[in-house]
Amino acid sequence: MxxxxxxxxxxxxxxxxxxxxxxxxxxxxxxxxxxxxxxxxxxxxxxxxxxxxxxxxxxxxxxxxxxxxxxxxxxxxxxxxxxxxxxxxxxxxxxxxxxxxxxxxxxxxxxxxxxxxxxxxxxxxxxxxxxxxxxxxxxRKHDEIKNPLSTVTDKSFSLTWDTPISNDGFVQTNVYKNGTKIANLSKEIDVYKDDDVLPNTSYTYKLTAVYDDGFETNGVSVTDITLDAPPDPSLIPPSNVTDLTVSNITDVSLDLDWLNPDDDDLDKIKIYKNNVLLESILVASSYKVTGLTPNTSYTFSVSAVDKDGNEGSKQTTTAKTLDGIDKVAPVAPTGLSVESGNKALFVRWNKNLEDDLFGYNVYLDGIKQNMVPVKNTFYSLADLENGTQYKVKISAVDTTGNESDMTSEKIGIPLDTGMPLLDTNYELGDVAKGIESWFSSLWLIIAFAIAIPLSFYIASRIKLMFLE
CATH class of the missing domain: 2.60.120 (Jelly Rolls)
Structure with a gap:
């Protein structure tokens, strides 16, 4: 074989x-x-x-x-x-x-x-x-979920999709959130909203189709980020003040001015000096800063505060005070008038209102006539020529010596028909000599006027003594 x-x-x-x-x-x-x-x-x-x-x-x-x-x-x-x-x-x-x-x-x-x-x-x-x-x-034909879409807010994550509803074996949709099943939905449902989310957080959802033979598809996923939570209105600060300016600067003070925002819950205004709170005031649009140091630079800030205590951003500016020497002159006097006299002019004007006013200077044809500032608001110009035109101006002087601008000139003409000027420009020595001369001629008269009555009085008193 x-x-x-x-x-x-x-x-x-x-x-x-x-x-x-x-x-x-x-x-x-x-x-x-x-x-x-x-x-x-x-x-x-x-x-x-x-x-x-x-x-x-x-x-x-x-x-x-x-x-x-x-x-x-x-x-x-x-x-x-x-x-x-x-x-x-x-x-x-x-x-x-x-x-x-x-x-x-x-x-x-x-x-x-x-x-x-x-x-x-x-x-x-x-x-x-x-x-x-x-x-x-x-x-069995196992069709997948299709066309998943997401809609998010700060508090929810919503899903929509297309289910394989035409497949007779399809029985439900499973929803997974970050890998964990969170819902079993009947086959007719094609939307889902999850309210258990945090703001500004990424989430991944998966949707799977389940069939009557127990088969579950791999599923389709969608990832999205929830929105930021809207801010709490009570925590929103007011708008900022604008147009912060400085004016009326002196050596020790200045004025702040600004425009307030249109917020309807505005409550206060805060003033800062060199980033340190100077004062919190009721709503206003100006503030006078005092107690400053001469010739010093400062930073000033202004902010708005609402009724919830929220403070807006600061509006800031800088300023420097003047030095300690007053360089601000008075204003020019007003109301200057000139009246004609015989060989003289009589000048009058209105009083200035400055606190540091010291007096006035009088100018005749551009030449100052007074040695020291005139304290009154009138002055007489003497020893002039009748019929001659003279130009008169006045200025004000403060205690620091700052002189104002001169007034507009006034024309004056002395006339022989005018009131003569009495010479009262006597000095104290002149007055003493006058009194001495007057008494030297009258002392005998005064002596007799006193001695004769006195002698009769004394004689009568002696007589009474003997009679008693």
Whole structure:
């Protein structure tokens, strides 16, 4: 008998057209190693799907290996499943992971040196059985959720989507928030609002479709950031004051002026000097700063405060006080009038109101007539020529010596018909000499006027003494 070296090639699965949805198979033994039988999976797979083949063998003693050959499976380099050398062939399963979209085929064979029957009893895709050893189970079509959209506020995260409602097996939508399931929604619902969110926070929501065979899709995700919370109105500061200006600067004081904002809850105005609060005042648009140091630079700020105590930004300006010497002159006198006299002019004017007024200067044809400032508001110009025009001007002088501008000139003309000027320009020595001369001529008269009555009085008193 010719020696035959049988080669066992077990290909136990073949797929025939399944218009009746039945997969026909037999226990198959092959004598030639390279005979192969092909198993075609009747389903379009997606990248990441897992295919599981479960099969069993007969009870023959075998040695060698069983090969599952597929050039399109991700782990093609791990095609070998080793047959136990001293035991029955008990291969329970083979898993393959798909890396691209296609319908895979499997070529199954063996190099065992004896006849071996192997029978496929199950095929699973992603854990779902599509072949139970007798027939192909037509795979359920599992449609995905589509078109997820998000709408956010500072307090909520709202979702809308399109459900696979036309798929009869679709039963519900699962909602996941940052990986944790938070809701099971009936198939008719295509909106969801989550109020358990924080402002300005990123969230990722996933929506999955669940079917009546227990299958849950991978789901679709949407990520968004909630809005910032609106500010509390009671914490909003008022608008700022504007147009801060400085005026009326002296050596020790100045005036601040500004425009207030239009806020209807304005309550106070704060004044700062060199960034230190000087005073908080009721709403006003001006303030007089006093007690300053001469010839010194200052920074002044003004801010508005509302009824909730919120303070607006400061409006700032700088100013420098004048030095300690008064350089402000009085204003020019007013009401100058000139009256004609005989060889004289009589001048009058209105009184100035400055606190530091010292007096007035009188000018005749541009020449000052007084040695010291005139304290009165009138003055007489003497020793003039009748019929001659004279120009008269007046100025005011303060205690520091600052002189005002001169008044507008007035024209005066002395006349021989005018009132003569009495000369009263006597000095104290003149008065003393006059009194001395007067008494030198009258002392004898005064002496007799006193001595004669006195002598009669004394004589009468002596007479009375003797009569008694």
């Amino acid at each position: 010719r020696k035959i070296f049988p080669l066992l090639l077990i290909i136990f699965i073949f797929l025939v057209p399944f218009s009746s949805n039945v997969f026909a198979y037999d226990d198959v033994s092959f004598k030639q190693m390279n005979n192969k039988q092909v198993l075609n999976i009747p389903k379009e797979l997606k990248s990441g799907d897992k295919v599981t083949l479960r099969f069993t063998s007969g009870s023959q003693y075998v040695s060698g290996a069983l090969y599952i050959d597929s050039d399109t499976i991700a782990n093609a380099s791990s095609k070998e499943i080793v047959v136990k050398a001293t035991n029955n062939l008990n291969i329970t399963s083979y898993d393959a992971v798909v890396t691209s979209d296609y319908s895979p085929s499997f070529n199954i064979f063996s190099n065992a040196d004896t006849s071996l029957s192997i029978k496929l009893y199950a095929v699973l895709i992603n854990g779902v059985e599509i072949f139970d050893g007798n027939k192909i189970i037509v795979p």
